[in-house]
Amino acid sequence: MIALRSLDVNPIFNSKEEFKIIEAKAVSNIASTWMDLCGRTAEDNVYYTPNYALAILDANIPPGDVIFLTAWEDDDLIGLLPVTRQRFALPILGPCGGAWRTKYTFGCIPLIDSARREAATRLLLDGMSSLGRGEWILPTVNAQGPACEAWIRELDRRGAPWLFMNAFQRASIAPACAYDEYLRLHIAPKRRREIQRNARRLQELGKFAFESHTEGEGLERAVSSFLELEAAGWKGRAGTALACDPASVAFAREAFASRAGRSSCRADMITIDGKPVAIGLTVFDGRTGFTVKCCYDEELRSFSPGIVLELEVIRSLLTDKWAKRLDAATAGSHVVDGLWPDRIEVADLVFSLAPRHARARLTALESMLGARRRLKSAARSLIARARQARVKVGKETPREGARAKPSEQIPTPRQGARP
Numbered sequence: 001m002i003a004l005r006s007l008d009v010n011p012i013f014n015s016k017e018e019f020k021i022i023e024a025k026a027v028s029n030i031a032s033t034w035m036d037l038c039g040r041t042a043e044d045n046v047y048y049t050p051n052y053a054l055a056i057l058d059a060n061i062p063p064g065d066v067i068f069l070t071a072w073e074d075d076d077l078i079g080l081l082p083v084t085r086q087r088f089a090l091p092i093l094g095p096c097g098g099a100w101r102t103k104y105t106f107g108c109i110p111l112i113d114s115a116r117r118e119a120a121t122r123l124l125l126d127g128m129s130s131l132g133r134g135e136w137i138l139p140t141v142n143a144q145g146p147a148c149e150a151w152i153r154e155l156d157r158r159g160a161p162w163l164f165m166n167a168f169q170r171a172s173i174a175p176a177c178a179y180d181e182y183l184r185l186h187i188a189p190k191r192r193r194e195i196q197r198n199a200r201r202l203q204e205l206g207k208f209a210f211e212s213h214t215e216g217e218g219l220e221r222a223v224s225s226f227l228e229l230e231a232a233g234w235k236g237r238a239g240t241a242l243a244c245d246p247a248s249v250a251f252a253r254e255a256f257a258s259r260a261g262r263s264s265c266r267a268d269m270i271t272i273d274g275k276p277v278a279i280g281l282t283v284f285d286g287r288t289g290f291t292v293k294c295c296y297d298e299e300l301r302s303f304s305p306g307i308v309l310e311l312e313v314i315r316s317l318l319t320d321k322w323a324k325r326l327d328a329a330t331a332g333s334h335v336v337d338g339l340w341p342d343r344i345e346v347a348d349l350v351f352s353l354a355p356r357h358a359r360a361r362l363t364a365l366e367s368m369l370g371a372r373r374r375l376k377s378a379a380r381s382l383i384a385r386a387r388q389a390r391v392k393v394g395k396e397t398p399r400e401g402a403r404a405k406p407s408e409q410i411p412t413p414r415q416g417a418r419p
Helices: 024-038 050-058 114-131 146-158 179-186 189-203 216-231 234-238 246-257 298-303 305-320 358-392
Strands: 003-010 015-023 066-073 076-085 097-099 135-142 162-173 208-213 265-272 275-285 288-296 325-327 342-352
Touching (some): 015 024, 015 114, 024 050, 024 066, 024 076, 050 246, 114 146, 135 146, 146 342, 179 305, 189 298, 189 305, 208 216, 208 305, 216 234, 216 246, 216 265, 265 305, 275 305, 288 305, 298 305
Parallel strands (some): 097 135
Antiparallel strands (some): 003 015, 015 066, 066 076, 162 325, 162 342, 208 265
């Protein structure tokens, strides 16, 4: 623990409130208390649960200079937010820090006790202010969710300016109707016939099976199969598959198939004669599932095995109701948008805790971040056009399902592919 600040006794509840700042190497010491908080948060966020976050830390996935802001009421943990700080932050040029975000973190919603939201957000913001009285960012939060609303109320109470940036809609689905009704309401007849035709074509290749695994050797085998199948596709060729990096492999096995019994993962897959041809991994916080990973056999892309798997998962969800909601864990538009009917408003929450000229500083930072985003977008477009030109002249093999049917193509990072 590197810092501690006690606040006055709460006169209403006669309880002591305080924030503590805990180093990453010591945060496992509060794992049980942390897990208890996850059971009563205002909003589920699997990426900040001990199972998932400790798997990232243990695998040394960057950025590693993370510290944990925690809020306490007596001995009860009522809030938690991991953050990183910029070593040489300059006003206007960038935020002084933000919520911890890695390449496997797709939501940065603070964990706050549902019954003590006001105290939790107040203490966490006090902790942030003690680390840096400048601009901060909470990336990819549910803009209309209860945790974000509580955060904004506390910012307004302090007179701290805030704004949303990089807003987009993320697909979601809840078991609100029967499967047949879902098909009728949300999948166009032509699209439905196409998916059914592809499913029949897959069944003609051999013994077709849909499997789900949530624990034990079955889950371990499914995760191992996922690592192999993903590495056999374009991500393997590009060096971005989980299996291409020993640290990512360690993370995957700990987060998705932990032998220590800490996993909260479900693996769904389609097999042909026992061989996996499409696999999806969903991790859970409470009753919310986050579909963080998916892959399929690219040799069968003309049969759209990934889309067929999505429909099987939806059928299972609507029939067995094993989650109250699924979150697509995407960063923008994705093929799943055409299958999942609900939407979540997602954005980066940027705010200033500066004691002077806070609004002017925030406005200037918004302009700077917007300019950076436009430059990055332009650079990605140039790279994509150059790659397409090389494909046309035969100097480079197609990537990312270039000849796949539109329904099965993997979006480029600019389009917000599910990782």
